[in-house]
Amino acid sequence: MLELRHLRSLAAIAETGKLVQAAGRVHLTQSALSHQMRALEAHYGILLFQRTGAGLRFTPAGQRLLQLARVTLEAVAGAERDLARLQGDTRGDLRIALECHTCFDWLMPVMDEFRGRWPEVEVDLLAGFHSDPLELLKGGRAELVIGSQKPRGRDYVALPLFRFEILAVLPLEHRLRGKRRIEAADLKGETLITYPVPEERIDLIRQVLKPAGIRLARRTSELTVAILQLVASRRGIAALPNWGVRNYVDLDYVIARRIGARGLWSDLHAVVPRALAGRPYVGEFVDIIRSKCAAGLPGIELL
Amino acid sequence: MLELRHLRSLAAIAETGKLVQAAGRVHLTQSALSHQMRALEAHYGILLFQRTGAGLRFTPAGQRLLQLARVTLEAVAGAERDLARLQGDTRGDLRIALECHTCFDWLMPVMDEFRGRWPEVEVDLLAGFHSDPLELLKGGRAELVIGSQKPRGRDYVALPLFRFEILAVLPLEHRLRGKRRIEAADLKGETLITYPVPEERIDLIRQVLKPAGIRLARRTSELTVAILQLVASRRGIAALPNWGVRNYVDLDYVIARRIGARGLWSDLHAVVPRALAGRPYVGEFVDIIRSKCAAGLPGIELL
């Protein structure tokens, strides 16, 4: 008999297109999902998917069940929010500080969605950048910090968001354009254009250049577009998240290359005071980030 | 984690108000439901019911989940209908014959609901009454017969509907008005007003009078109101289903009394050709009868 579990799986399969990835999202193995979907198909006596070499494609019947899954899971989520409200006071503030400049790109739609679901929560984005955003938490000036730093003590918890790849951004006719991978040594003599943050907060420097004993000239800018402009006009190179440069690469404005053999990756977390971590709206804020980013940002990997 | 099973239970509890009865509807024990609901309450950390000596009353949180249950289960049913349509042709005819005259009272709303859900199925009610409605099935002139007769062979299946009580209906000042129970012997000398059907199809005669060796004068009428009119004007007595007389009793038009110590009960079935029993719309027609009657007819018992 149909259960919500089936609908949750269905929705995950629709998002990822693949059983392996969907399995991760619903905390099951790929095999479990395969069994589950086959059982559904047997139950209704109808095929829900076309199995291709590259994942599953929904049949019309599958799409109909998927539609059910969407409306149903949304209804369930709505009811659970209401239960949380009935269960206790859910009002509160959520002042957000960003450690990574590029996160602006996806944060606005997340906040919009969140405000719709939790109108009684005051969400705010702290203006400006801060050398150590975790300090804002301790000082009680923010409730949530998005970044790759993990908090030290037991007073704060880091809720995992996603992992993204940082790419080297080069002007179109750059001497390194022929290489598929950029190594630290390749960059000798270049000027590095970054956001205005300390060296130790720049992954390329901390994880790649410093270990190789290479120091580059630096130039800073607050805005992602400005950095890209500087790169395009040959004032230097940059290292930016995959999703932040994709559009400009597609427009042939700059080129992007993987850094090192495996690529340079960074993990993003949402850090909140332990006392707030249990609040239902905090969990849901994180959920919204994860689902919106998984759907909208290419080449990321949910943690 | 919330599952549809919980919502199904919730809906059943709402309909019956009691765990024991709800348990029957979802094919579980009372204990299972108790555990299930306690688990839900623990999961959400909120009470869903006020437990009273006479069943469960929904708290606001319970009502919110119940509302979720209603919309969700309806959405699921809708999706499953669509799957049935995708799975195969669901068109067909459903010509209905009634063995019991009083069933008219509840059949119309059932048919309306059914037409809304299965517009591609042609439902019709066979006009007139038939001495042996099961013959209509065999002759291919009907697809579904509602009555208390069970079919003999393997070619037809009887889908259980509900059990109802047949009450003795007497005029207001009748000599038996003082008795709480009417026994066969009490009726000696009365005139029995019935629908125009053979003796062996009248439960009061077959199950009560005949075994006691009592024969009464008979008078017949096609319409329930007409029978009640005759009773009220002292032309005789009748035996009619609980729900058919309730209104008239409440209006002090006639009085109704239990027949025998345990009451006289009759079981209603929907009989269909075995070939049709698997059709999704047939099952749903039966479901609609059961749920609408359970909700609307007082004092019946689902089979």
Add this chain to the structure above:
DNA sequence: AGAATAACTTGAATACTATTCATATCGGCA
């Protein structure tokens, strides 16, 4: 063409947890 990769499928073993059974408890009523 052959090997490697990246998917999904399958059947048996396992682990989990929902359900039952049997009994306790509660509240109202005579």
Add this chain to the structure above:
DNA sequence: TGCCGATATGAATAGTATTCAAGTTATTCT
């Protein structure tokens, strides 16, 4: 006080969802 009609509870059970370990199939790379 005792009984009736309810629900609650704890331990045992049964049922079934999930995992594990191969097995298949299609596609891509060399």
